[in-house]
Amino acid sequence: MEISPEKQREMLRTMQRIRRFEERASDDYVAGDIYGTVHCYIGEEAVAVGVCSALDNDDQIISTHRGHGHCIAKGADINLMMAELYGRETGYCKGKGGSMHIADFSIGMLGANGIVAGGISIITGAGLAAQLDGKGRVAVSFFGDGASGAGPFHESLNIAAAWKLPMIYVCENNLWAVNTAAENALSIPDVGSRASSYGIPGIIVDGNDIFAVHEAAHNAVERARRGDGPTLIECKTYRHRRHTERPTQPDVRPQKEIDEWLKKDPIDRLVQHLQQQQGQLSTEEWKQMDDEILREVEESVNFAKNSPFPGAEKATEDVFA
């Protein structure tokens, strides 16, 4: 499909924003300014951006524990994200959620989730709401290969297929569930091929090829908006980093495998495409874009650091609406 150079550069900008945001989140986590844990999306940017660039603002998504990339791809404000990571009152969740619970309902981002597969049925409910509303909205569930072995995957796909809900299920198969290899945990290597058991399309794409992801998502969105029901898209991808940024986090993945995937970096591939094949991005333009993004990220950190921590009295607020 034809994607204008302007849109490609926008996609690149969003991918790089995710990458730089994650690098900074990792640094500040290791430095002790961000608490708990941080799961970086680095390496998988083409999936979130390829899918979300096929959506409208009203469309809804749900994320995973590795959620920052989905937030940014759906248009979240990185100042409010960084403030949330810093535990500040100005954060998306007023400092009550942290990295694993960032949500922005105003842009259809229904939340990261600390439970693997925990979001799949929630977003399927948003799909049901979209069907009942009848305004052509669609809902997207992002989840990993690990979640594809959990009950909610089956329950939700079965219901969505039976009721033709306007759903897109996007499996980010990064080959590892923490340190369990997908080849030891999945009965068949292609999660996408399970779609046939629900009678829905199953599309398997190179998740590091943003054009392939975007096209699959675009077609799935069209199908969902037409009322023809859900699609399962499996994106083969890889996280460049360990499961979390905790320095003691073990990583059993073979170095050779990591090196192979680093060569398939989705951002490098888009930059090369724009530069070499299309002549649409000069080295200076790319440098300038990156500098702008680095400044945005720096500003988000300043915003977070200059924001107050929530007062202790806030701990009892918002238990109920």
Place this chain on the structure above:
Amino acid sequence: MRQISYAEAGMEALLEEMERDPKTFHLSTDAPVPLVEKFGHSRVRGTPIAEGALTGMGIGAAGSGFRPIIDWRMITFSFVAMDQIVNQASKIHYMFGGQTKFPILYRATVGGGVRMAAQHSQSPYSMFMNLAGLKMILPSTPYDTKGLLKTAIRDDNPVISFESTRLLTMQGPVPEEDYTIPLGVADIKKEGKDVTIVALAWLVHEALEAAAILEAEGISAEVIDPRTLVPLDKETIRSSVQKTGRLIVADEAGPTCGASAEIAALVTEDEATFKCLKKAVKRVCALQVPIPYSPPLEDAVFPNREKIANAVRQVMNKA
């Protein structure tokens, strides 16, 4: 006033509220016929047997502007949805900084007495009370069922309705017109001066029977039905105990960490109420065992009017 059953009162609440608010819809593994007939299969869906998914879908739809009603049918089946209840529904409003509302009604029957054995005879409301972020109602009459369910559907939070299996066929007066009962307001089902009996669900009726027996013995018992467990009307319970100086708590659940323990604690930890106690608090609960099937066994496990009356006699020194 006309008489209808506890189950009919519940259905009437749903019919009226679904009529009133087009953003309501109903999911359950067995779609109720009266709802399907009135609202059709789009808003009243019979679902796969996937309570975990239904529970989660309620959350997602609620966060998208709807007011879902999810009927688990028996509380037993809620346990397969525990991730969605515990990790998601109860925390989602707080965890996301209160940025949107999640109005959801989850319904389930609770309690034993109908020879359904261990899995299908449970009263595990304290497991849910232990979480923060869920409201819960526990009606004991057809009137309360309709009024509380209507309030629960209109509430902007996840609410669990625990509905007593033993009471489903019980008849009682229920107005045909619209009325609601606020959450967090206990009902004094019978006034008395010597002893306070706080009873839950089916045991409200056993407590009233016990009070009638005791009346003949010259003991005046006050019977309080909290009606909602979260929020819990502490003030009504405490002021009753301040008046009577004696407290019996009757619950169809086991005593360990039960609602009965919470009610006992809210009395004993309050200095003003504690000072008024003339006797130690007594609980009349199920034995702490899985509920057995055979009638003599099941009947031995559950509290009843005689056990409540005996507990009262003990605190009145008339045992």
